[in-house]
Each structure stands twice: as C-alpha cells, then as structure tokens.
Amino acid sequence: MDRSKRRAQFLTRCGWDNANSKTLAADASFRRYYRLDSCGERAVLMDAPPSQEDVRPFVAVARHLLNLGLSAPKILGQDIVGGFLLMEDLGDKKLNDLLPMTDNEEPFYERAIDVLCALHERPPPAWLAPYDEKLLLTETDFLIDWYWPAVTGASVTNPTRKAYHDAWAEVMSKVELGPPVTVLRDYHADNLMWLPNRGGVAAIGLLDFQDALAGSPAYDMVSLLEDARRDVSDNLAEKMIKRYVSARNINSSSFREAYSVLGAQRNSKIVGIFTRLWKRDGKATYLELIPRVWRLLDQDLNQPILAPVRVWFDRYLPKHLRLQPQRS
Incomplete structure (x- = not known):
C-alpha cells in the first residue's frame, strides 16, 4: 500500500483525519514528525518507515518512563507494522532554544x-x-x-x-x-x-x-x-x-x-x-x-x-x- 494512503487510514482510525498538518524539524534518523491540529487540539505524528526504523522500542521505553512519573509523550495511537505513532504534543519549548534567552x-x-x-x-x-x-x-x-x-x-x-x-x-x-x-x-x-x-x-x-x-x-x-x-x-x-x-x-x-x-x-x-x-x-x-x-x-x-x-x-x-x- 502507498505510504501516504496508509498514513491517511491511520489518522482516520485515530480520529485525526481532518487535522491540519505541519512538518516538524527532522532529526538524524529516517523518522519524520508532523504536528497535527484539530479544532485546537494538538498531537504529533511520527512517521518511521519500517524498512529503516522500528517504533516498538520507542513505545516500550515511553511506557517505562511514564510509569516512573517522567514526561515522555503519551502514545495516543499506533500502527506498529506501518511505522506510525500518534503521540502527545509536548510543545515547542526545547531547552536548546530557551537557554540562550536566559541569564x-x-x-x-x-x-x-x-x-x-x-x-x-x-x-x-x-x-x-x-x-x-x-x-x-x-x-x-x-x-x-x-x-x-x-x-x-x-x-x-x-x-x-x-x-x-x-x-x-x-x-x-x-x-x-x-x-x-x-x-x-x-x-x-x-x-x-x-x-x-x-x-x-x-x-x-x-x-x-x-x-x-x-x-x-x-x-x-x-x-x-x-x-x-x-x-x-x-x-x-x-x-x-x-x-x-x-x-x-x-x-x-x-x-x-x-x-x-x-x-x-x-x-x-x-x-x-x-x-x-x-x-x-x-x-x-x-x-x-x-x-x-x-x-x-x-x-x-x-x-x-x-x-x-x-x-x-x-x-x-x-x-x-x-x-x-x-x-x-
């Protein structure tokens, strides 16, 4: 199945098919991230091509961190085989961006x-x-x-x-x-x-x-x-x-x-x-x-x-x- 079509089906299953999507900065991996906005509610989509990435470790470690009371993103939806995760949006305040603005x-x-x-x-x-x-x-x-x-x-x-x-x-x-x-x-x-x-x-x-x-x-x-x-x-x-x-x-x-x-x-x-x-x-x-x-x-x-x-x-x-x- 075409990847864009599978992504659309995943978002439909999660109830985010009508959300506006904005590409977030890529990292050093093959993963891509998108911020979704639906009627003021926000989430993040991780697109991790399964031929190059495996989302299962992320899900497992996120659950471990959350169980310890730490702020990993909550997993809102997942397509493990397809390599898609819908996650809590933790916002825009990266320490790397904030630190230069503080004394x-x-x-x-x-x-x-x-x-x-x-x-x-x-x-x-x-x-x-x-x-x-x-x-x-x-x-x-x-x-x-x-x-x-x-x-x-x-x-x-x-x-x-x-x-x-x-x-x-x-x-x-x-x-x-x-x-x-x-x-x-x-x-x-x-x-x-x-x-x-x-x-x-x-x-x-x-x-x-x-x-x-x-x-x-x-x-x-x-x-x-x-x-x-x-x-x-x-x-x-x-x-x-x-x-x-x-x-x-x-x-x-x-x-x-x-x-x-x-x-x-x-x-x-x-x-x-x-x-x-x-x-x-x-x-x-x-x-x-x-x-x-x-x-x-x-x-x-x-x-x-x-x-x-x-x-x-x-x-x-x-x-x-x-x-x-x-x-x-």
Whole structure:
C-alpha cells in the first residue's frame, strides 16, 4: 500500500483525519514528525518507515518512563507494522532554544539532572539490552571508519586499527562503569522540552529515547554536559556533577573516571557519526558541529585514565587532523 494512503487510514482510525498538518524539524534518523491540529487540539505524528526504523522500542521505553512519573509523550495511537505513532504534543519549548534567552541556565540543568537521578534510582527494565564494554568499544570505530578516510583520503590500516582497539580496551579494563541504569543515550538540550505547567521532574519533557540501553550512570550525564550542539561552561558542568553525585550518594572519584572515559568514547563516536551523516546521508550541516566535539574530546583525553587513547590520537590523528572535514 502507498505510504501516504496508509498514513491517511491511520489518522482516520485515530480520529485525526481532518487535522491540519505541519512538518516538524527532522532529526538524524529516517523518522519524520508532523504536528497535527484539530479544532485546537494538538498531537504529533511520527512517521518511521519500517524498512529503516522500528517504533516498538520507542513505545516500550515511553511506557517505562511514564510509569516512573517522567514526561515522555503519551502514545495516543499506533500502527506498529506501518511505522506510525500518534503521540502527545509536548510543545515547542526545547531547552536548546530557551537557554540562550536566559541569564541563568542553572535551574534548567538542575531539573534535567534531577530527572536522571529519578530515572537511575529505579532498576532498568529487564528487556533493555546491555550497553556494555563490547558495544562501547564497537562504537568507537565510527571515528576510524568514517572520519579517518574523510580527512586522510585513505582507509585506516590494520595495524593502526589494532593499535586503536588495544588503546581503548586498555582504558575500558581500568574503569568502573557502575551498576547499570536506564541510559537514554541522546539526553541533551535539543531533546529536552520545558513544560512549565508541570512540577518537579515532570517539568522536563523527554524525546528521542528509542535507542535506550542498560548501561553506566555516567553516560547520559556526558550527553547532557558535553553537548555537541551547545557550549556548557566548566563551572556549570561541575555544579551539575556535584549535584548528581550528592543526590545519589555515590563515589565521586569512580563516577568522574567513568564520566571522562565515556565522554571520550561518546565524542569519538559522534565525530564519526556526524561525518557519516554527511558522507552517507547528505546531511552536511552536522559537519559544523564537529569542531566543538573535538574540543570536548581533547578535554576528555587530558584525563590520566585515558593516557593510552591520548597516545594513539597524538600519534595517528594529531591536532592538525582534528578539524571539520571539507565538503567535496
């Protein structure tokens, strides 16, 4: 069946066939979002082509978050096979848009930290796959598989790849990642909505959590405070780390080591993914974010526990190669 026809049938079943539709900004995936307006009532349609996306994880994680009292969008209707979801509209107040207009970012970040504290106090669902050392190491390959050839003009050699893997394996063998929690994986200001009519942790609306896994408590902290899309001051980041450590009564030293390692892991991955979004998917705007990610990665690499990885970068990807790839 033609996709537009199936979409129309889905909206008819949900009672939204006469709604006005407005395209919302696309993300880095193949999903598309539309705001629907029917007689003053609003909802959001997710269109996720089933050949490229699976909406079931989004539905499952949304239900888990809602059961914890967090503000994921409520699912109003679903066509799992067709790849359509009708969802609660959480509005337009993205933190990424609000923060530049305030002189005091701290209250917004405090609330976002409190959400993580609430989420991490509860065990992750048994059905979440593990975000373990094996997967973390696999993800670091995005950098050498996509960024490396974009800036060097050649594929990485096997000896260089092995040295990269060995360096990361040595670092991962030394870090304590902590007991597993629900990791949303893209927990940053562009995926967080401000809901001023809701109190406590419910004031933060959550988006883009379909890739959630069970992993380190430090990962989403890195996502939030080492943000690829906006600068977070060192002072603010330090306050938020202290807030999280104090609220959860965990060992600060171990947490900070995991934070640094996962920061380097995530930022290495992001440099590669943003390059892939350009080379494979034609989304060149992501290239503009790479210099910020490199600055964050350089900061992470200065931590003593990351010495083996820092040595690899200094030898094989020195500073003059840590740049924004040129469009061709």
